[in-house]
Amino acid sequence: MPRTVLFHELGGPEVLQLEDVPINEPGPGELRIRVEAIGLNRAEALFRAGAYIYRPVLPSARLGYEAAGIVDAVGAGVTDFAPGDPVSTVPAFLMTEYGTYGEQIVIPASAVVHRPETVDAVTGAALWMAYTTGYGLLVEIGGIRPGDTVLVTAASSSVGLAAIQIANHLGAVPIATTRTAAKKQRLLDAGASHVITTDDEDLVDRVRSLTGGRGVDLAVDPIAGPSLSTLVQAVAPDGGLIVYGFLDPNPIPLPVAPDFAGRNTRTFIFSEVTLNEARLHRAKHFIQAGLRAGSLAPVVSRTFDLAAIGKAHHYLESNDQFGKIIVTVP
Numbered sequence: 001m002p003r004t005v006l007f008h009e010l011g012g013p014e015v016l017q018l019e020d021v022p023i024n025e026p027g028p029g030e031l032r033i034r035v036e037a038i039g040l041n042r043a044e045a046l047f048r049a050g051a052y053i054y055r056p057v058l059p060s061a062r063l064g065y066e067a068a069g070i071v072d073a074v075g076a077g078v079t080d081f082a083p084g085d086p087v088s089t090v091p092a093f094l095m096t097e098y099g100t101y102g103e104q105i106v107i108p109a110s111a112v113v114h115r116p117e118t119v120d121a122v123t124g125a126a127l128w129m130a131y132t133t134g135y136g137l138l139v140e141i142g143g144i145r146p147g148d149t150v151l152v153t154a155a156s157s158s159v160g161l162a163a164i165q166i167a168n169h170l171g172a173v174p175i176a177t178t179r180t181a182a183k184k185q186r187l188l189d190a191g192a193s194h195v196i197t198t199d200d201e202d203l204v205d206r207v208r209s210l211t212g213g214r215g216v217d218l219a220v221d222p223i224a225g226p227s228l229s230t231l232v233q234a235v236a237p238d239g240g241l242i243v244y245g246f247l248d249p250n251p252i253p254l255p256v257a258p259d260f261a262g263r264n265t266r267t268f269i270f271s272e273v274t275l276n277e278a279r280l281h282r283a284k285h286f287i288q289a290g291l292r293a294g295s296l297a298p299v300v301s302r303t304f305d306l307a308a309i310g311k312a313h314h315y316l317e318s319n320d321q322f323g324k325i326i327v328t329v330p
């Protein structure tokens with residue numbers, strides 16, 4: 001019987017259990033994948049703890065948005081895929097309905113993409129959350145143009161590194177933030193034009209000196225919390241700010257910045273791309289073109305075996321990572 005990660009109560013990484021669970025035949029519009037690699041996201045740690053934007057249904061909750069593997073069965077009406085196809089999942093479903101943490105998974109065909117032979121399973125599991133989010137933030141919503149400056153906060157995250165690559169791919173200038181100097185050189189090596197260490201540098205002063213006093217054209221931020229009041233001051237008067245996460249659980253003091261009124265501010269969630277047929281079509285072409293050109297390439301921080309799923313979640317929450325955490329399925 002294939003092993004699947006389940007949790008029966010909310011809590012820390014220790015609630016994740018690897019269990020033998022019978023796997024269904026895929027239903028209409030679904031397919032079954034023999035999983036080779038699973039991509040981890042902060043969303044899943046929040047979901048496991050009951051702190052995500054929707055809550056798990058307990059007991060026997062599944063989790064996971066990203067995986068790569070080989071199709072082993074297709075349900076009625078699925079014409080684009082056949083057994084033996086290498087594929088990746090795209091986060092276009094709710095974890096209350098499907099999950100990717102398992103040796104075999106059933107998933108809607110609408111949330112699956114073909115994986116070219118040149119893309120191995122680890123890369124295929126690291127791509128689709130970070131790059132559909134980065135694409136949505138910078139291209140679909142942010143509308144960045146060559147020469148624009150883009151402030152990428154928490155830049156060592158998987159989305160942050162994808163955003164740096166996407167900005168460079170489009171000829172924009174990525175300015176990265178990290179809290180300490182520990183990851184500074186790696187961010188420069190990963191393509192950041194400039195790195196600001198927010199624990200010991202003044203974010204607004206640095207951004208203004210890097211942008212001729214103007215501020216950035218776009219800031220993309222998964223931190224939120226009290227630092228948002230500072231961040232808005234680093235954005236140009238005609239620039240934009242997109243908040244897409246809440247790594248800092250502390251409340252955002254309101255009003256954030258009264259003088260920011262009229263500037264282009266919004267939140268963003270990846271499903272604005274992955275559940276929108278036209279945007280997802282563009283995202284797939286953009287990401288696949290970037291992979292072929294070599295300008296988009298996920299940074300993998302560390303891999304774990306499926307049996308060490310608890311350790312992998314501990315590492316995810318340690319904030320020591322630089323890029324994506326992957327779980328491999330032997």
Ligand SMILES: NC(=O)c1ccc[n+]([C@@H]2O[C@H](COP(=O)([O-])OP(=O)(O)OC[C@H]3O[C@@H](n4cnc5c(N)ncnc54)[C@H](OP(=O)(O)O)[C@@H]3O)[C@@H](O)[C@H]2O)c1
Nearest residue numbers: 042154157158159178179222244245247248268269270319
């Ligand atoms: N809206 C969406 O559609 C969407 C999609 C994907 C992810 N997200 C969100 O994006 C964020 C990153 O997710 P991920 O899985 O890519 O990355 P991740 O691996 O969880 O990113 C962790 C990095 O964020 C920084 N960080 C953590 N806590 C922080 C805090 N309190 N203040 C400042 N920086 C902090 C740390 O970098 P340093 O140690 O270098 O400072 C850390 O290495 C999460 O909030 C996630 O929920 C949102």
